[in-house]
Amino acid sequence: xxxxxxxxxxxxxxxxxxxYVLIAATLLICTALTVAASYLELGPWNAVVALGxxxxxxxxxxxxxxxxxxxxxxMKLTVFAGLFTFLALVGMSMSDYISRAxxxx
Amino acid sequence: MSSIVSxxxxxxxxxxxxxYLTNENGILSWLLTGDHKRIAMLYLISITFFFFxxxxxxxxxxxxxxxxxxxxxxTDTYNKVFSMHxxxxxxLFLVPSVPATLGNFLIxxxxxxxxxxxxxINLLSWYLYLAGGSLTLWAMINGGVDTGWTFxxxxxxxYVNTNVVTTGLAIFVAGFSSIxxxxxxxxxxxxMRAPGMTWFKLPLFVWSHYAASILMxxxxxxxxxxxxxxxxxxxxxxxxxxxxxGGDPILFQHLFWxxxxxxxxxxxxxGMGVISEVISTFSRKRVFGYSAVAFSSVAIAVxxxxxxxxxxxxxxxxxxxxxxxxxxxxxxxxxSSIKIFNWAFTLYKGSITFETPMLYAFGFMGLFTIGGLTxxxxxxxxxxIHLTETYFIVAxxxxxxxxxxxxxxxxxxxxWWPKMTGRMYPEKISQLAAVVTFIGFNFTFxxxxxxxxxxxxxxxxxxxxEFQVLNVFSTAGATILGVxxxxxxxxxxxxxxxxKIAGANPWQATGLEWQIQSxxxxxxxxxxxxxxxxxxxxxxxxxxxxxxxxxxx
Ligand code: HEM
Ligand SMILES: [Cu+2]
Numbered sequence: 001x002x003x004x005x006x007x008x009x010x011x012x013x014x015x016x017x018x019x020y021v022l023i024a025a026t027l028l029i030c031t032a033l034t035v036a037a038s039y040l041e042l043g044p045w046n047a048v049v050a051l052g053x054x055x056x057x058x059x060x061x062x063x064x065x066x067x068x069x070x071x072x073x074x075m076k077l078t079v080f081a082g083l084f085t086f087l088a089l090v091g092m093s094m095s096d097y098i099s100r101a102x103x104x105x
Numbered sequence: 106m107s108s109i110v111s112x113x114x115x116x117x118x119x120x121x122x123x124x125y126l127t128n129e130n131g132i133l134s135w136l137l138t139g140d141h142k143r144i145a146m147l148y149l150i151s152i153t154f155f156f157f158x159x160x161x162x163x164x165x166x167x168x169x170x171x172x173x174x175x176x177x178x179x180t181d182t183y184n185k186v187f188s189m190h191x192x193x194x195x196x197l198f199l200v201p202s203v204p205a206t207l208g209n210f211l212i213x214x215x216x217x218x219x220x221x222x223x224x225x226i227n228l229l230s231w232y233l234y235l236a237g238g239s240l241t242l243w244a245m246i247n248g249g250v251d252t253g254w255t256f257x258x259x260x261x262x263x264y265v266n267t268n269v270v271t272t273g274l275a276i277f278v279a280g281f282s283s284i285x286x287x288x289x290x291x292x293x294x295x296x297m298r299a300p301g302m303t304w305f306k307l308p309l310f311v312w313s314h315y316a317a318s319i320l321m322x323x324x325x326x327x328x329x330x331x332x333x334x335x336x337x338x339x340x341x342x343x344x345x346x347x348x349x350x351g352g353d354p355i356l357f358q359h360l361f362w363x364x365x366x367x368x369x370x371x372x373x374x375x376g377m378g379v380i381s382e383v384i385s386t387f388s389r390k391r392v393f394g395y396s397a398v399a400f401s402s403v404a405i406a407v408x409x410x411x412x413x414x415x416x417x418x419x420x421x422x423x424x425x426x427x428x429x430x431x432x433x434x435x436x437x438x439x440x441s442s443i444k445i446f447n448w449a450f451t452l453y454k455g456s457i458t459f460e461t462p463m464l465y466a467f468g469f470m471g472l473f474t475i476g477g478l479t480x481x482x483x484x485x486x487x488x489x490i491h492l493t494e495t496y497f498i499v500a501x502x503x504x505x506x507x508x509x510x511x512x513x514x515x516x517x518x519x520x521w522w523p524k525m526t527g528r529m530y531p532e533k534i535s536q537l538a539a540v541v542t543f544i545g546f547n548f549t550f551x552x553x554x555x556x557x558x559x560x561x562x563x564x565x566x567x568x569x570x571e572f573q574v575l576n577v578f579s580t581a582g583a584t585i586l587g588v589x590x591x592x593x594x595x596x597x598x599x600x601x602x603x604x605k606i607a608g609a610n611p612w613q614a615t616g617l618e619w620q621i622q623s624x625x626x627x628x629x630x631x632x633x634x635x636x637x638x639x640x641x642x643x644x645x646x647x648x649x650x651x652x653x654x655x656x657x658x
Contacts, residue, residue, distance in 0.1 A: 074295065085323045088410050092430075093359045096414065099425040 013070035023064045030057050109387070109458050109613050112529065118606040120527040124624040139224030140627055145210035146525070147231050148201060153594070155197040155238060160590065162190035167549075167580040173573050175566035183566035184251035185267065189241075191254030192272065196279050197238050199510055200368065203375035204321075205234070205286055207517045208314050210525060212290055214618040214625065215308050217299025217634050222292040223285075230285035237279025244271035253564065255365070256331075258346040258357040262338040269339060273332045280325045280332075283371070287321030290314050299617075301636035308616055308640045309398050313378030316402035320367040320374075320409060328364035331357060355420055362413035370409045372506060373473075374402055376513030377444055380466050383516050384448050386614040387463040388455025391641040394447040401440035408437040418489050427486050434484030441477050445470060460612075461532065464539035465516035472508025472546065476501055479554070494564075497557025503550045512542070515593065522597065523611050527624045528604030531596050538596075542589030548582025615646050 030053050037049045063069040068079055112118075125142045135143055165186050169177040178186065209227065213220050221227050244250060250272040252261040261269050294307070294315050335357065337343045344350030346357045385392045392398055414422060414430035448470060457463070479501045483489050492498065522530050552575040557563075561572045568576070610619040617634060618625075638645040 081319070081323060085410060089327065089360075089363050092411060092414070092426075093356075093363075095426040095429055096355075096359070096422045099423040100421075102423065102425060 013067065015064065015067070015070070019064060023060055026060060027057055107458055108460065109389070110460065110529075110532075110611055111608075111613060112605055112611055113608040115605055118608060120606060120624070121622045121626075123626060124527070124622065125627045126624055128627045137228070139220065139228060141209050141213050141221045141224065141227060142525075142625065142627075144224075144227050144231055145206050145208075148205040148209060148234070151231070151235060151238065152198050152201055152206065155193050156590075158242075159190055159193040159198055160587070162186050162193070164583065164587065166190060167583040169566055170568070170576045171580045173568050173570045178566070180566045181251060184253075184564070185249035187564060188251050188253050189245050189249050192241065192250070192276070194506075195254055195368075195372075196276050197234075197241065199372045199506060200279075200283055201234060201286070202372075202510065202514045203379060203517060204290070204314060204317060204371075205230070205282075207379065207514075207521060208290065208375055209286070211521065211618055212293060212311060212314060213297070214621070214629050215311050215616060216294060216297060217302050217617055217630065217636060218293060218297040219628050219630065219633075221289045222297055223289050226285050227289055230282040230289070233278055233282035233285070237275045237277075237282065240271060240275035240278065244268040244275060247271070255361060256335055256357075257361075258335065258338070258354040261335055262346055262354075270336055273336050277329050277332050280329050283321050284325045287318035287325075290318040291322065294318075299634050299636055305396065305399070306636055306638070306640055307399075308378075309381035309392060309395070309402075310375075310378035310616075312399040313374045313381070313402045316406040317371050317374040319403075319406050320371045324364045324367040324371070324410075327360055328368075331360035331364070334360070355417065355422060358417050358420060359413070362416045363410070366413040366416065367406075367409040369502070369505070370405050372510050373513075374405060376469070376510045376517075377402070379513045379517035379520070380448065380469050381444075382614075382616065383462045383466040383520050384451050385641045386520070386612050387460060387466075388452050388457045389613075389643055390451055390455040391639070391643070392447065393450035393453075394443075395640065397443055398447050401443040404440040405437065408433070408440065412437050412484070415484050415486075415489070418486050419493055431484060431486040431489075435481065438477055438481050438484070441473075445474055445477075459536070460519075461530070461535040461539050462516040462520035464536055465512045465519065465542075468539065468543045468546075469509055469512040469516065472504050472512065472543075476504030476506075476509055479504065492557055494562055495557035496553040496561045496563055499563050500550050500553035500557060503553070508546055508550070515539070515542070518593070518597070520612070521618075522600070523607030524618055524623045524625070526601055526604070527607055528600050529607050529611060530593075530600045530604060534596055535593065538589055538592035541585060541592070545582050545585030545587070545589050549579050549586050550582070552576070552578045552582075613643075613646065615641055615643060620649075 034050055034053050037053070038046060040046070040049075042049065062079060068075060125140055128140075129138075135147065138144060138147075165178070166183075169175065169183055169186075171177075175183060209221070248268055250267045250269055251265055252267070252269060256269070256273065294311060298307075334343070334345050338346050342350075345352045346354045348354065381392050381398060412430060412434045414426060415434045418427050418431075479497070483492060483498065483501060519530055519535060522528075556572055556575050556579075559572065561568055607623050609622050612619070615638070617636075620634070621630060
C-alpha cells in the first residue's frame, strides 16, 4: 500500500466543512421535495420526478462526499466507466422494450 | 527437429534453495499467504479439482447420448447433469482458469512489481471461490439443479423444484472472487509498473488481462443482481420477472446476457494473452502489430457490452432491436480476427519450433477461428433462427471455450511450468498429449456442427435414431479427449519430482519473468528492474547474454 501512495502521491484536497454542510442541507431539501412530489397526481411522471431527484442527489454525493470532483482524471474515468456500462445496459435494453409492439397494431 | 530449449547442465544444476515455495513451511503459511504466486498455486489446485468434476459430468452426458433413448439415466437426471456440467465448467473453471492462476502468478512479475496491489483481497478472492465452489458441490449432492447454466426465467423462478437458491448463492459468491481478481489486476497494472515500464512496453499478456479485468469489474455485478432477483422472485415473489405481477421474464435474459456475453470474453481474453506470448517466443519474433493486438483487446472489452441480445433472437424480443444487435455482433468479430491475423503474420518468416506450448497454440488458432466464424453465422439473425438451441450452438461454444480457451490454458501451463515449479515437463509425451487433445477435440465437437445443422436440439436426453451415428462419433472422440487431459495431469505431477532442472530461462524468452530465478523468490526481484527494452526484444536478450559472458570472462 505504502508503495502506492509514494509512487503517485497526489495532494489530498481538503474540503471545507462549509461545503459539507451545504451539500448535506441540499440533500435533505431534496428528500423533502421527493416526499412532497409523491403527493402530486402525475401518473407515470411520479416515478420520473422521484428518480430525477434521486439521480441529482447521487451525483452530489459522488462529486463531493466521495471527492470525485477533486480527484484525478483516472478516478473520474473510473466513475464514468461504471456510468457508461449502466447506460449501455438500460439504453440498449430499451431498444427492445420501446419497439416490441411496433408494427403490431 | 530443432529446439530452442536450453537447460543448465543437469549434473550440477540445483533448484535455488530460497524460493517462494520453500520460503515458509506449514499448511498455515499457505492458507494465510499474501504471496500472489502461492495464491496462484492454490487456485491452480482448486480449479483442477473442479475441472475433473465437470469433466466427469461431461463423460456422463456423452455416455447418455451414445444411444437415442434415454437409458443411462432418467431425463430429469440428465437435465441436472448437463446443468451442473455447465455451471461448474463456466463459473468454477473457465472464468478463473487463466487469470486466477497464470495471471495471478505472472502479472506482478511482468510489470516488475513485488506483488499485486492488494494481496489480502487476492487471498479473500480465493476463499470466496472456495465458498462458492463448496456451495455448488453441496447443492449438487443435495439433488442438483436443472435450469441449465443460464438460470432462465420463468423456468428457474416458477417451474422447477431443484436447488436454484443454493446454486444461485454459490454463483453470486464466486462472482465476487472474480470481481476482486479483476480489481487487483487493474490497480496493479495502473499503479505498480516498474520504472520505465510504459504501457506500450507491457507484454500483451498484461494487456489482455487488463481488458478482461475491466469486463469482470463492470459486468459481474449485473450477473449478481440478476441472480439476486431470481432468488427474490422464487422466495418472496417480488414479481420483476412475473407477467401476472407486471414483470417481464425476458428482462432476466437481458440482465443475464449483459454479463454473460462479456463473460465469454472474460474467458477468452486471458487465453489470447497466453497465445501472444507463446507465439512470439517460439517464432523468435516480436508480435506483429503489437499495438493493434493490444488495442483489439480493449476493443473486444468495449464492443462486448453491445451484442448480448444475440442470445435472445427467438425469445420474443423486438424485431427492430434484433436487427441492431445482429449488426453489432458482426462488429465484435473484427478485433478477434485482428488478433488471429497478427499472430499469423508473427509466424511469417519466424524461426518456428514446435515445443508443446506452441502445439497447443496452433490448436488454439485453428479451433478458435472455426469457433469464432461460426459465431458470425449465429450472429446473423436469419441463420440463427434455424440454428439456435441446436447442437450447432453447443459446437460453436465448445470450439471457442474448449478448443480455444482450454488449449490456451494448457499452452500457458506448459509454457510457465518451468517458471512455477523450477522443473521441465517431459517434452515428448506432452507433445503427444497436445496432438491427442487436438484429434480428440475435433472428433468430439465437429460432428456436433453437423447434428445442429440437421436439427438435433440441445439439452435433451433422447433423440431421433437417425442422429445416432454422429453421436457415437462424438462420444468416441470424447474418450480420446479424456485421455488427452489425463496425460498432463499425470506427467505434470511426475515432473514435480523427476523433471529436469529448468534454470531461469529455458525458452530464451524476453519477458521479465524469465530474467529471474525459477521458481522465483517470494519478493520476485532482488531489486526492482528499470525497464529500457521493448516487449519481445530478442536482440536485447542476445546483448544481455553477451554482457554476462564478458562479465564472467
Ligand atoms: C468471435 C466472435 C463470436 C461471435 C460473433 C459469437 C456469436 C454467438 C452467438 C450469436 C451466439 C448465440 C447463439 C444462439 O443462442 O442462438 C453465441 C452463443 C454462445 N457463444 Fe459465441 N460468439 C463469439 C465468440 C465466442 C467466444 C469467444 C466464446 C467463449 C469463449 C463464446 C461462447 C458462447 C457461448 C457459451 C454461447 C452459448 C450460450 C448458451 O446459450 O448456452 N462465443 N455466440
Ligand atoms: Cu454472445
